[in-house]
Amino acid sequence: MAYSFRIYSPHYRSLVKLGVPIVMGQIGNIVLIFADTLMIGHHSLNELAAASFVNSMFVLLIIINMGFSFGLTPIVGSMYGRGEIEQTGGMLRNSLATMTMLAVILVAVAFLLYFNIHRMGQPEELLPYMKDYLLVHILSLPFLSWFNSFKQFFDGITDTKISMIVIIACNLLNIFGNWVLIYGNLGMPELGLLGAGISTLIARILIFVSISAVFLLSKRYRRYRKGFFAGRVNRKNFNHLCVLGVPLALQLGMETSAFMLSTVFVGWIGITALASHQIMLTISQVLYMIPCGMAAAIAIRVSYFYGRNEITNVHRAVNSGFHVIMAIAVVLSIAVLSLRHNLGYWFTDSDEVSRLVAQLTIVVVVYQFGDGLQYTFANALRGISCVKPMIWIAFLSYFIISLPLGYLLGIRFGFGVIGVWCAFPVCLLCAGVLYYIYFKKNVNIRR
Numbered sequence: 001m002a003y004s005f006r007i008y009s010p011h012y013r014s015l016v017k018l019g020v021p022i023v024m025g026q027i028g029n030i031v032l033i034f035a036d037t038l039m040i041g042h043h044s045l046n047e048l049a050a051a052s053f054v055n056s057m058f059v060l061l062i063i064i065n066m067g068f069s070f071g072l073t074p075i076v077g078s079m080y081g082r083g084e085i086e087q088t089g090g091m092l093r094n095s096l097a098t099m100t101m102l103a104v105i106l107v108a109v110a111f112l113l114y115f116n117i118h119r120m121g122q123p124e125e126l127l128p129y130m131k132d133y134l135l136v137h138i139l140s141l142p143f144l145s146w147f148n149s150f151k152q153f154f155d156g157i158t159d160t161k162i163s164m165i166v167i168i169a170c171n172l173l174n175i176f177g178n179w180v181l182i183y184g185n186l187g188m189p190e191l192g193l194l195g196a197g198i199s200t201l202i203a204r205i206l207i208f209v210s211i212s213a214v215f216l217l218s219k220r221y222r223r224y225r226k227g228f229f230a231g232r233v234n235r236k237n238f239n240h241l242c243v244l245g246v247p248l249a250l251q252l253g254m255e256t257s258a259f260m261l262s263t264v265f266v267g268w269i270g271i272t273a274l275a276s277h278q279i280m281l282t283i284s285q286v287l288y289m290i291p292c293g294m295a296a297a298i299a300i301r302v303s304y305f306y307g308r309n310e311i312t313n314v315h316r317a318v319n320s321g322f323h324v325i326m327a328i329a330v331v332l333s334i335a336v337l338s339l340r341h342n343l344g345y346w347f348t349d350s351d352e353v354s355r356l357v358a359q360l361t362i363v364v365v366v367y368q369f370g371d372g373l374q375y376t377f378a379n380a381l382r383g384i385s386c387v388k389p390m391i392w393i394a395f396l397s398y399f400i401i402s403l404p405l406g407y408l409l410g411i412r413f414g415f416g417v418i419g420v421w422c423a424f425p426v427c428l429l430c431a432g433v434l435y436y437i438y439f440k441k442n443v444n445i446r447r
Contacts, residue, residue, distance in 0.1 A: 011313075011320035015297050019324075021164035022155070023293030027286075039178045040196055047193035050129035057113060058137050060256055061106050062144065067252035068102050069095070069148035070299075071244030074385045076156025077303025088157065089224040090231025091241075092215075095149040097233045098241045103145040110138040129193050136197035140204040147208040150215060155300055157224075166210045174203035247387040251378070251394040258398035258427070262406050265420050269410065273417040276356035279344060280421070284364055287332050288371075291325045295375035302383025306443075314384070314443055322376045329368040336361050360421055367425035373432030377439045386442045393434045402427035 040051050072095045079088045114134050118127055151163045180188050181195025191198065215221050215228075259281065266277040298321035305313040336343070340361035344354025381387060402423045409419030 008320045011316050015321055015324055018160050018300055019294040019297035021160040022296050023290050025164040025167040026289040026293050036196055039182055040193055043182050043192050047129050050126045051193055054130050054134050063256045064249045064253045065145055066148055067249035068245035069152045070248045071241050072152040073156045073299055074303040074383050076153055077300055078307030080157045081304040081307030085223045086227030089227025092153045093228050093231045094233050094237040095241055099145040099149045103142040107138055107141050132194045133197045136201045140201045143204045143208040150211040162214055166207055170203045170207040174199050244387050247391045251390040254394040254398045258402045262420050265407055265410050266417050269416050272352050275353045277417050279357050280360045291328050291372055291375050294325055295379040299379040299383040302380055306384050318380045325372040325376055329372045333365040333368055359418055363421040367428050370425050370429030370432050374428050374435055377435035380439045381435055384443055389438045393431055397427040397431035401430055
């Protein structure tokens, strides 16, 4: 069908209305990470090194946790589309049960890391900082899990602003807590890195308490609460959430792991390459959040129309999402290219590192478009609850293609960090094309 702005404009408006709060919440998380790193770095170099190691290990658990919770969105979105309001409350109750189970598993894994951190070849003088900081992060995992359930529930019923407000408010509180506890202000003891961890723990407790209070106290959610309290945790719903959540957790986990493991290759090349790699990972993480938030809105829109069996609108929602994400990619690419000779100097005074960063920005711009394709259709598949193929697609794209290709180009063929990064556009485009094929195949079954 030929493109018609009149047809797509309502979908653009709805997508942006849903997506902007998600994007703002995710940018708030990135600002928090920057603030934590900056504030710890100004307190002690050893503490900064310890935090960097712990965060690089712990982020995978956070990503798996978030990915698993994504299974709730298409279920709630479809129910909401069919007008099954009370049933969505019962599904939230089951989601909290599954996320509790996941939290127990992730806490066990984290404690395994905690008790073996001394075996990982890290400097002895950093181990006390690492263990204390890791421990408070472990304690925060259950609260993060429960918050993710509520967030995906609110997203599924299209109330994305609730999560945005809660995330931004608690992140600002975390920054204030860092100022108080890291440096010992307002009469509090100077705790350094441990203080940053305690501030994060408090913020994650409050973020769960706040979002659950909105659900339990607001008159707006009375009908949802009725289903929540009347519902029971049952095997059918529990299994349904696990069947959707596990593939999504694995898909996000494998994608994140591919980027993390590429750091090993870059470390073999040299310090300059590793420094430029870390800078570009930081920049690309910021770029990632904007289209990722919009793509999450695609899943919400698709699940709503899919629940109502409006397949034409499902296609229009996905197509409009792809248009918006490609437009975002163009804008971000222009911004990055215009700043590429200055980006490296934001982080370092090294001319050599900055030159490498300027070269890497070209690769980042190229992969924005393959990444946009895989964002769009991964979330489209999530919206129609077709998530099992995402496991093997992610494994093929990130482990079979990305890592070996990065090793060949970067190490064996001698292209260095540029070669390692050149594998990313290939794997992301591969994932995007395969997600597209599976979406087209499975959504048309409902016609």
